[in-house]
Amino acid sequence: MTRAKIELGDVTPHNIKQLKLLNQVVFPVSYNEKFYKDVLEAGELAKLAYYNDIVVGAVCCRVDTSENARRLYIMTLGCLSPYRRLGIGTVMVQHVLNYVKKDENFNSIFLHVQVNNEGAIDFYKKFGFEIVATKQQYYKRIEPADAHVLQKTVHPQSDTNHQTSSQ
Numbered sequence: 001m002t003r004a005k006i007e008l009g010d011v012t013p014h015n016i017k018q019l020k021l022l023n024q025v026v027f028p029v030s031y032n033e034k035f036y037k038d039v040l041e042a043g044e045l046a047k048l049a050y051y052n053d054i055v056v057g058a059v060c061c062r063v064d065t066s067e068n069a070r071r072l073y074i075m076t077l078g079c080l081s082p083y084r085r086l087g088i089g090t091v092m093v094q095h096v097l098n099y100v101k102k103d104e105n106f107n108s109i110f111l112h113v114q115v116n117n118e119g120a121i122d123f124y125k126k127f128g129f130e131i132v133a134t135k136q137q138y139y140k141r142i143e144p145a146d147a148h149v150l151q152k153t154v155h156p157q158s159d160t161n162h163q164t165s166s167q
C-alpha cells in the first residue's frame with residue numbers, strides 16, 4: 001500500500017464552504033462572517049489540510065499586536081475526528097512554526113484551549129507550547145468556560161521590552 005498523502009492548500013472563495021463545514025463539526029464555538037472574510041485575506045495564515053485529496057483539517061491564524069509584542073494567534077486548528085493521530089495536526093502546526101521562524105519580528109505563538117481539552121494540550125506541549133495563563137469564563141456558550149493560554153516563544157529578542165546585546 002502506498003503511503004497516505006497529507007498536503008496543505010489555500011483557502012479560496014471556491015472552497016471556503018468546506019472550511020465553514022469543517023469548523024462547525026470540529027469546534028464547539030461558531031465563527032461569524034467577519035472571521036471568514038478575514039481568513040480569505042490571510043494568505044499563508046489560513047490553510048486547508050488534505051488527506052489523499054479530501055479536506056479533513058484546517059488552520060486559521062492572525063497576527064496579534066496587543067501586550068507590547070507581535071505574536072501569531074492560532075484562532076482554529078483542527079482535524080476531523082476519524083483522521084486524528086495520523087500526523088495531520090503536526091503538518092498544520094509545522095506550517096505555522098515555519099511561518100514564524102522566517103519572520104524575526106514574531107515574539108511568540110499563542111492560542112486558547114478549553115481546560116478539559118487534554119488531547120489538544122498534549123498535542124501542543126509536544127511542539128514546545130506551555131500553559132502560561134488560565135482565563136476564567138473565557139467562553140460564553142460552552143462548558144467548561146475556562147481556557148488555558150498556550151504559548152511558545154519563538155524569537156525572544158523581538159520582545160520590545162528587552163534590549164539584547166550581540167556581544
Ligand SMILES: CC(C)(COP(=O)(O)OP(=O)(O)OC[C@H]1O[C@@H](n2cnc3c(N)ncnc32)[C@H](O)[C@@H]1OP(=O)(O)O)[C@@H](O)C(=O)NCCC(=O)NCCS
Nearest residue numbers: 076077078079084085086087088089090119120122123126
Ligand atoms: C488537537 C488536534 C488538532 C491534533 O491533531 P492530530 O492530527 O490528531 O495530531 P497528530 O496526529 O499530528 O498528533 C501528533 C502528536 O500529538 C500528540 N497528540 C495528538 N492528539 C493527542 C491526544 N488526543 N492525546 C494525547 N496526545 C495527543 C501525540 O503525541 C501525537 O503523536 P502520536 O500520534 O505519534 O502519539 C486534533 O485532536 C483536533 O482537531 N482536536 C479538535 C480541535 C482542537 O481541539 N483544536 C485545538 C484548539 S485550536
